[in-house]
Amino acid sequence: MSIDIFLNLTVRGLTTGAIYALVGMGIVLILQTTNVMNFAQGDTGMFITYLAFFMITTAKVPYSLVLILAIAAGAFVGLLVERFMMRSVRSRSHLSLIMLTLGLSLLFQGLAAFLFKTEPRLFPPLVSGDPIKLGPIILGRQDIVVLLAAIVTFGILYLFLYRTKQGAAARSISQDEYAARVLGIPTPSIYMLVWAIGSAMAGLAALLIVPRFSLEPSFMGLIQVKAFTAIVLGGMGSVFGAAVGGLIIGIVENLVAYQFPAIKDSFMLIVIVIVLLVMPQGLFGKRQQRRF
Amino acid sequence: MTPSSTRRLAVNGAIVVLVLVLPLVFRTRSSIIGYLNIAMLYAIATQGLNLLMGFGGLVSLGHAAFMAIGGYTAAVLVMTYHVNMFLAVVAGVAGAGLFGLVIGFPSLRLSGFYLAVATMALGSSIADVIKRLAITGGDYGLINIPTLRLGGWELTSETSKYYFFVAILVVVFLVVRNFLNSRSGRAVRAVRDSEMTASAMGVNVAAYKLVTFIFAACIAGLSGALYAFTISYLHPMNFGLTFSIELLSMSIIGGLGTIIGPILGALFWVMLPVVIGGRMEFLSTVIFGLSIIGSVMFLPKGLSELVTRIQTRLRL
Amino acid sequence: MLRVDQVVSGYGPIDVLNHVTISLDKGEIVAVLGANGAGKTTLLRTITGLIRVRKGSVMFGDKALNGLSPAEVVKCGISHVPEGRHIFPDLTVEENLLLAAYSMPRSQQKGRLDAMYAMFDILAERRKQAGGTLSGGEQQMLALARGLMPNPRLMLLDEPSLGLAPKIIGTVFDTLARLRESGVSILLVEQNAKRSLELADRAYVLVTGQVALEGTARELKGNEMVKQLYLGGTR
Numbered sequence: 001m002s003i004d005i006f007l008n009l010t011v012r013g014l015t016t017g018a019i020y021a022l023v024g025m026g027i028v029l030i031l032q033t034t035n036v037m038n039f040a041q042g043d044t045g046m047f048i049t050y051l052a053f054f055m056i057t058t059a060k061v062p063y064s065l066v067l068i069l070a071i072a073a074g075a076f077v078g079l080l081v082e083r084f085m086m087r088s089v090r091s092r093s094h095l096s097l098i099m100l101t102l103g104l105s106l107l108f109q110g111l112a113a114f115l116f117k118t119e120p121r122l123f124p125p126l127v128s129g130d131p132i133k134l135g136p137i138i139l140g141r142q143d144i145v146v147l148l149a150a151i152v153t154f155g156i157l158y159l160f161l162y163r164t165k166q167g168a169a170a171r172s173i174s175q176d177e178y179a180a181r182v183l184g185i186p187t188p189s190i191y192m193l194v195w196a197i198g199s200a201m202a203g204l205a206a207l208l209i210v211p212r213f214s215l216e217p218s219f220m221g222l223i224q225v226k227a228f229t230a231i232v233l234g235g236m237g238s239v240f241g242a243a244v245g246g247l248i249i250g251i252v253e254n255l256v257a258y259q260f261p262a263i264k265d266s267f268m269l270i271v272i273v274i275v276l277l278v279m280p281q282g283l284f285g286k287r288q289q290r291r292f
Numbered sequence: 293m294t295p296s297s298t299r300r301l302a303v304n305g306a307i308v309v310l311v312l313v314l315p316l317v318f319r320t321r322s323s324i325i326g327y328l329n330i331a332m333l334y335a336i337a338t339q340g341l342n343l344l345m346g347f348g349g350l351v352s353l354g355h356a357a358f359m360a361i362g363g364y365t366a367a368v369l370v371m372t373y374h375v376n377m378f379l380a381v382v383a384g385v386a387g388a389g390l391f392g393l394v395i396g397f398p399s400l401r402l403s404g405f406y407l408a409v410a411t412m413a414l415g416s417s418i419a420d421v422i423k424r425l426a427i428t429g430g431d432y433g434l435i436n437i438p439t440l441r442l443g444g445w446e447l448t449s450e451t452s453k454y455y456f457f458v459a460i461l462v463v464v465f466l467v468v469r470n471f472l473n474s475r476s477g478r479a480v481r482a483v484r485d486s487e488m489t490a491s492a493m494g495v496n497v498a499a500y501k502l503v504t505f506i507f508a509a510c511i512a513g514l515s516g517a518l519y520a521f522t523i524s525y526l527h528p529m530n531f532g533l534t535f536s537i538e539l540l541s542m543s544i545i546g547g548l549g550t551i552i553g554p555i556l557g558a559l560f561w562v563m564l565p566v567v568i569g570g571r572m573e574f575l576s577t578v579i580f581g582l583s584i585i586g587s588v589m590f591l592p593k594g595l596s597e598l599v600t601r602i603q604t605r606l607r608l
Numbered sequence: 609m610l611r612v613d614q615v616v617s618g619y620g621p622i623d624v625l626n627h628v629t630i631s632l633d634k635g636e637i638v639a640v641l642g643a644n645g646a647g648k649t650t651l652l653r654t655i656t657g658l659i660r661v662r663k664g665s666v667m668f669g670d671k672a673l674n675g676l677s678p679a680e681v682v683k684c685g686i687s688h689v690p691e692g693r694h695i696f697p698d699l700t701v702e703e704n705l706l707l708a709a710y711s712m713p714r715s716q717q718k719g720r721l722d723a724m725y726a727m728f729d730i731l732a733e734r735r736k737q738a739g740g741t742l743s744g745g746e747q748q749m750l751a752l753a754r755g756l757m758p759n760p761r762l763m764l765l766d767e768p769s770l771g772l773a774p775k776i777i778g779t780v781f782d783t784l785a786r787l788r789e790s791g792v793s794i795l796l797v798e799q800n801a802k803r804s805l806e807l808a809d810r811a812y813v814l815v816t817g818q819v820a821l822e823g824t825a826r827e828l829k830g831n832e833m834v835k836q837l838y839l840g841g842t843r
Binding site for chain 3: 165168169171172175176178179180181182183184185186
Binding site: 031037085088089092093094095096098099100102103104105106107108109110111113114118221225228229232236262263265266269270272273276277280 | 345349351353398401402403404405406408409410412413414416417420421424533534537540541544548572574575576577578579580581582583584585587588589592
């Protein structure tokens with residue numbers, strides 16, 4: 001493999017990895033604060049993407065406005081899910097919570113198929129035009145958008161978690177939920193906020209990546225699995241660990257796919273299991289569960 | 293006999309008669325019986341999952357893989373190595389059980405979400421590996437698998453398969469029920485309720501977790517093997533994460549931790565799209581999603597809860 | 609100031625508090641003694657709103673606390689320092705303190721923070737350190753400071769001496785005395801009966817969810833049963 005190819009694969013892998021990171025960070029945020037592993041994260045994004053598609057094609061809303069509306073819709077959906085579904089089953093077993101989100105995932109897939117039909121559609125990219133050449137690296141314009149959006153989102157998330165009181169509250173809840181309640185932190189509104197942010201991130205991630213595939217109800221399925229690999233690698237307890245994990249997975253996956261296309265997917269899956277057994281706290285987590 | 297037990301006998305008797313007579317009712321529409329057969333096979337696999345999750349408290353998002361192993365092992369043995377079908381099925385069950393042991397090991401160290409993710413990954417990777425092996429037909433799947441035969445008897449008609457599956461289903465349910473009522477079964481439930489307490493009471497937690505996984509896997513393997521010889525076609529992607537989640541859904545909708553839950557859930561899952569009809573098939577997906585959500589939120593015992601309520605209404 | 613009247617509360621199917629009546633006047637330190645499982649922590653949780661009141665009422669001044677959320681109770685002027693301190697281990701001392709004044713406007717928070725640093729110089733020193741790196745005694749100081757951040761009129765303290773070395777316990781109780789001087793009323797739940805009765809004005813003894821004994825601290829110190837059960841051993 002020449003250096004040029006290596007660099008190109010790596011950069012391309014970064015853009016895919018950024019998507020895994022965005023999905024994964026949303027999952028970890030929700031997991032750490034509300035103790036629910038949201039298996040519907042990918043499909044929430046998928047549904048938002050369908051809504052966006054409808055807005056662009058039928059309602060002829062300009063693309064940039066659609067982006068904002070879609071992210072807002074994602075946040076709204078997350079809020080509703082927390083308020084009306086998760087809140088009442090908070091105290092149940094892990095299994096119940098997992099099943100609830102799986103049911104939600106199925107619901108979104110069904111709704112998308114039912115409302116919009118399942119034929120694969122082509123989703124227009126945010127920017128079109130020729131790829132840009134930076135030295136030996138060739139980057140598609142959409143890829144640049146993805147990278148920029150990811151960097152901005154990481155930044156916003158960092159500011160939220162470490163510079164706002166709601167973010168501090170979310171972190172405190174993830175460390176000691178009881179203490180947070182005792183101190184008088186309004187935990188229900190923080191839960192809703194966190195779900196809103198997580199779902200918005202899912203919507204953003206799906207929107208950014210969909211031009212690469214065709215729009216159909218199942219397009220986020222494999223991405224979600226890879227996002228899970230990312231958070232396992234980064235440590236389920238760490239939001240930014242998930243980000244790093246996602247980027248690593250994206251790059252490694254791309255390199256492996258080039259050399260050994262056959263084992264691309266199973267390779268990732270075996271990685272999860274090995275990490276879980278050998279190093280369950282991942283690269284950045286600490287021994288105990290539930291930490292940012 | 294008390295009035296309620298005569299009533300119960302009458303209702304149970306009626307159900308038995310109904311079950312036996314059903315194929316005759318639908319003899320002109322054997323496709324319906326075909327669907328019922330599939331539902332029964334799913335119910336068998338779901339019973340295994342139900343045992344694992346409802347009674348064992350162990351999360352598994354990779355259950356479909358056990359079906360796949362059972363099916364592929366049996367099918368390949370019969371087709372490539374010309375092994376007797378009965379032995380092949382047994383081998384399928386054993387193979388699935390073996391993988392149950394393998395997938396069960398993570399459960400000793402992981403729990404809750406972590407176990408869910410691990411089983412999800414392992415289950416998906418088994419499907420993926422099957423896809424890449426030549427011996428299993430790889431990406432094209434395995435076609436032209438011979439039909440089920442009982443001794444010298446080929447079960448070609450849906451009706452013959454129907455009665456055979458009913459028998460198997462009853463046997464499986466009885467075995468599971470007896471297991472649950474046995475000392476081992478109680479130990480399994482003790483582990484589900486509280487590992488610490490069970491361990492303090494002298495229960496070998498690790499052994500029971502593995503036993504539960506193996507048992508559940510064997511049951512699913514049986515279902516898979518029978519499925520292979522019924523549909524005569526296996527494709528690895530039909531046994532991936534999506535199907536694992538479907539089995540999970542059948543378990544939940546039917547009622548986790550109940551004996552009849554699996555059959556109710558499987559019937560609901562298979563028959564709803566049939567009832568709704570071709571054009572509205574995605575409506576069933578929506579209904580499934582809502583059913584799962586509704587089940588978790590409002591009816592923890594799923595459809596079996598409805599059955600219990602009917603039973604109380606009829607004062608059985 | 610605080611009146612807990614015939615309160616019944618508990619967890620799930622079990623009632624832990626069985627018609628408990630406790631009162632506390634402004635400026636008092638009232639101790640609640642009792643063995644493990646007597647319901648002391650449950651009592652505090654019920655007042656703060658972490659557990660629902662099933663029967664009876666909890667009045668703070670003329671405000672009923674029944675059914676209020678913990679956040680609302682804090683806003684009424686009551687703070688709760690839970691058993692076991694519950695410091696947020698991966699947040700800094702400063703973050704820990706600021707969270708305790710969550711609903712306060714920014715400008716006011718700063719003032720309270722400075723007041724806490726003035727009162728507890730260890731915390732001022734370690735303000736940027738993670739909570740989990742503090743020693744047991746320092747964490748207890750942090751827990752107390754957190755309890756003071758929202759400028760409460762009443763503080764509920766659950767076993768502040770638990771797990772601390774005797775010398776540190778002394779510091780803790782001195783701090784509590786200082787607090788009383790500055791006008792904060794304190795409801796103190798403790799297993800360390802000896803020191804509690806030295807500090808408190810009045811006390812109650814809870815036995816399996818009911819008030820078995822009540823009176824001034826001096827009265828209880830002289831009470832035979834109390835002496836045998838709670839003052840006998842070295843607790």
